[in-house]
Amino acid sequence: xxxxxxxxxxxxxxxxxxxxxxxxxxxxxxxxxxxxxxxxxxxxxxxxxxxxxxxxxxxxxxxxxxxxxxxx
Numbered sequence: 733x734x735x736x737x738x739x740x741x742x743x744x745x746x747x748x749x750x751x752x753x754x755x756x757x758x759x760x761x762x763x764x765x766x767x768x769x770x771x772x773x774x775x776x777x778x779x780x781x782x783x784x785x786x787x788x789x790x791x792x793x794x795x796x797x798x799x800x801x802x803x804x
Contacts, residue, residue: 736759736760741756753782
C-alpha cells in the first residue's frame, strides 16, 4: 500500500538548544504493508548545516519527538 506523508520537519539541535540544521520535506511517498513498519533515512546536505564545525557522521537521536502511525 502506498502512503503519502506530508510536511516532514527535522531539526538537529545541540545540547545548548542551538539549531545545527533543519530539513523539510513537503511530501514523501513510501510503500508499506498493512501492519508493518518502515524506517526512512534522510540525508541533510552540507549547505543546509548552520554550524559548519558540527560533526554529524555519528549522530544519535536519544528521543524521538514524532512518530507517524497509520491505521487502515
